[in-house]
Amino acid sequence: MLLQTALRKKASALTALVTAAAIALAPLPAARAQSKGPPILRDTETEQLLREYTRPILRVAGLEKQNIQMVIINDGSFNAFVADGRRIFVNYGAILQSETPNQIIGVLAHETGHLAGGHLSKLREQLANAQTQMIIAMLLGAGAIAAGSTRSSSAGNNGLANAGAAAIAGPQEMIRRTLLSYQRQQEENADRAGVKFLTATQQSPRGMYETFKRFSSESLFAARGADPYLQSHPMPAERVAALQEFASSSPYWDKKDDPALQLRHDMVRAKISAFMERPETVYRRYPQTNDSMPARYARAISTYLHGDLRSALAQIDALIQVQPNNPYFYEVRGQALLESGKPAEAVAPLRKAVQLSNNAPLIEMLLGQALVGTDNKAYTEDAVRILRAAVAREPEAVLGYTQLAMAYGRKGDYAEADLASAQAAYLRGDNKTARELATRAKTRFAVGTPGWVKADDIVAAKPPRN
Numbered sequence: 001m002l003l004q005t006a007l008r009k010k011a012s013a014l015t016a017l018v019t020a021a022a023i024a025l026a027p028l029p030a031a032r033a034q035s036k037g038p039p040i041l042r043d044t045e046t047e048q049l050l051r052e053y054t055r056p057i058l059r060v061a062g063l064e065k066q067n068i069q070m071v072i073i074n075d076g077s078f079n080a081f082v083a084d085g086r087r088i089f090v091n092y093g094a095i096l097q098s099e100t101p102n103q104i105i106g107v108l109a110h111e112t113g114h115l116a117g118g119h120l121s122k123l124r125e126q127l128a129n130a131q132t133q134m135i136i137a138m139l140l141g142a143g144a145i146a147a148g149s150t151r152s153s154s155a156g157n158n159g160l161a162n163a164g165a166a167a168i169a170g171p172q173e174m175i176r177r178t179l180l181s182y183q184r185q186q187e188e189n190a191d192r193a194g195v196k197f198l199t200a201t202q203q204s205p206r207g208m209y210e211t212f213k214r215f216s217s218e219s220l221f222a223a224r225g226a227d228p229y230l231q232s233h234p235m236p237a238e239r240v241a242a243l244q245e246f247a248s249s250s251p252y253w254d255k256k257d258d259p260a261l262q263l264r265h266d267m268v269r270a271k272i273s274a275f276m277e278r279p280e281t282v283y284r285r286y287p288q289t290n291d292s293m294p295a296r297y298a299r300a301i302s303t304y305l306h307g308d309l310r311s312a313l314a315q316i317d318a319l320i321q322v323q324p325n326n327p328y329f330y331e332v333r334g335q336a337l338l339e340s341g342k343p344a345e346a347v348a349p350l351r352k353a354v355q356l357s358n359n360a361p362l363i364e365m366l367l368g369q370a371l372v373g374t375d376n377k378a379y380t381e382d383a384v385r386i387l388r389a390a391v392a393r394e395p396e397a398v399l400g401y402t403q404l405a406m407a408y409g410r411k412g413d414y415a416e417a418d419l420a421s422a423q424a425a426y427l428r429g430d431n432k433t434a435r436e437l438a439t440r441a442k443t444r445f446a447v448g449t450p451g452w453v454k455a456d457d458i459v460a461a462k463p464p465r466n
Contacts, residue, residue, distance in 0.1 A: 106208025113193030
C-alpha cells in the first residue's frame with residue numbers, strides 16, 4: 001500500500017503538470033462546444049471581419065485550404081489561442097481592447113504561427129516523452145523508497161528512502177523546466193512567423209508589437225523577481241525587445257490601416273460593447289456627444305436591449321438611411337423586434353438582412369425563428385426551407401435545429417421534428433434526450449431512408465469523453 005500511495009501521489013503531480021499544458025490543447029468535441037466547452041459567442045458581422053483579417057495570413061502560411069475557423073469566446077479578458085489545429089479562439093475582450101485592426105491582426109498572425117509551426121502536435125510529443133521519463137523516474141525512485149523503508153524499519157536508517165524521494169523530485173523538476181523552455185521557444189517562433197506573415201501580406205507588424213508591449217507594461221511588476229526558467233512564455237521585456245528588433249525592420253512598419261477597415265473594426269467593437277457591457281459603461285464609451293457611426297450603433301443596440309424599443313428602432317432606421325446596404329443594421333432591427341415579441345414585424349428586415357449578407361446562415365436562423373414565431377402556417381414551408389439551408393452550412397448551431405423542429409411540428413411532419421429535436425439535444429450535450437428522440441424518430445421513418453440513418457447515427461453515438 002505504501003508503494004502504491006507513493007506512486008499515486010507522484011502520478012498526480014505529473015498529471016497536474018501535463019494538464020497545465022494540455023488544457024488548451026485538447027480538441028473540443030463538436031457536440032459539446034456549445035454546452036460544456038468554453039462559452040462561445042456567435043455573430044455574423046464579427047466572424048466575417050475576423051475571417052477577412054485571417055484569410056490573407058492563412059494563405060501565405062499555407063493553411064488556406066485547411067478550413068481554419070474563427071471562434072469567439074465569451075470572455076472579456078484579452079486572449080487568443082489555438083487548441084486543436086483547426087480553430088483560432090479569440091476572446092471578445094481581445095477585439096474590444098484592440099484599438100486598430102492591425103493590433104488584433106497581429107495577434108491572429110501570432111496564433112497562425114503556432115498552427116503553421118505544428119506547435120500543438122510537437123508539444124503533445126514533448127508531453128508524451130516527458131510522461132515516459134517521469135514514469136521511469138517514479139518507478140526507480142519508488143523502488144528506492146520501498147527498499148529504504150524496509151531497511152529503516154530494521155536498521156533505523158532512512159537514507160535510502162530519502163534518496164528515492166530525491167530521485168523522483170529531481171527528474172520531475174528537470175522535466176518541468178524542459179517543457180516550459182520548449183513552450184517559450186514556441187512562443188518566440190510564433191512571434192517571428194507572425195511578423196513574416198504580416199510582411200508577406202504587406203501589413204504592418206506594429207500592432208502586434210504594440211499589443212505585446214502593452215502586456216509587458218501591465219505584467220512588468222508581476223514578473224519582477226520571477227524565475228525566467230519557470231515561465232511558459234518568454235519574460236515580457238525580453239520578448240518585446242526581440243519582437244521590436246525584427247518587426248521594426250519590416251518595410252511596412254509605418255503602414256496604416258485602411259480607413260474603411262478601421263470603421264468596420266470600430267463598428268464591431270461598438271457592437272460587442274453594447275451587447276456585452278453594462279449600459280452605463282456603453283454610454284461612457286459612446287456618449288451622446290459622440291455622433292460617429294460606431295457610437296450611434298452602440299447606443300441603438302443598448303437602447304433596445306434595455307427596453308426602449310421605439311427609440312431603438314428610430315436610431316436603427318437613422319443608421320439605415322446612412323448605410324442602406326448594411327445587412328447588420330437590418331439584422332439588429334429584426335432581432336430587436338423579434339426579442340420584443342413582434343416576430344411578424346421582424347420578418348421583413350430579417351429577409352433584407354439575409355439578402356444583403358448573401359444568405360448568412362446565422363441570420364437565416366433568426367429569420368426562420370421569426371417565421372415560426374408568427375404562428376402563420378402560410379410561412380411554414382418557407383421556414384423549413386430557410387432553416388434547412390442554414391443548418392446545412394452551420395451544422396453545429398442549436399438554434400437552427402430547435403427552430404427547424406418547431407417548423408416541422410407545425411407542418412405535421414413529426415418524424416423530421418423528432419430528428420431535428422434530437423440533433424439539437426445532441427449539440428447541447430444532452431445525449432440521453434437525443435437518443436430518446438432519435439429512437440422515436442427511427443420508428444417514424446422508413447428503414448434505410450436518410451432520416452432513419454441520421455437518427456440511427458445519433459442513437460449509436462458514444463457520448464464525448466470529458
